Amino acid sequence: MNVLDRVVAFFAPTAGLRRAAARVSLDQVRHYDGAIGGRRTDNWRATNASANVEVKAALHRLRARSRDLVRNTWWGTRIKSVTTAHAVGTGIMPKPNTGNKALDRRVKA
Incomplete structure (x- = not known):
């Protein structure tokens, strides 16, 4: 007060x-x-750089370590499969629209 x-x-x-x-x-x-200062955040140095800029210097090392985890651990493989399933999914699914229903049906199968 x-x-x-x-x-x-x-x-x-x-x-x-x-x-x-x-x-x-x-x-x-x-x-x-995250904006409140205090004992636990006194030494926290944050930047306004993008994720690409932050990772750029260590990209080769991070990529090599990620590939090593996938090759040598079960959880590295699991992380890759879960990320792929949730982020990528099944990919682009083409839907033909030629105007000919018989042809469109045949292409889908």
């Missing part, structure tokens, strides 16, 4: 209580958890 809040609370306790409640609710809404 700052000096102004204390003065308002001294002369008008109801108004002071409303100001204090508004300040608490504003403090709860104002910040994202």
Whole structure:
């Protein structure tokens, strides 16, 4: 509570209580958890660079390690298959639209 809040609370306790409640609710809404500073985030140095820029220097090493995990561990293979299934899926599925229903049906099979 700052000096102004204390003065308002001294002369008008109801108004002071409303100001204090508004300040608490504003403090709860104002910040994202990632934006709050503190003991655990003092040494966190974040950049505004894109993911491609961040990875570019170590791309060869990351790619080699990823391939090694797929070749030598069961969970590396599992991660690759789950990522492929959820991100890529079955791929592009062509749907012919020639105007001839018999021809379109024959192409689908």
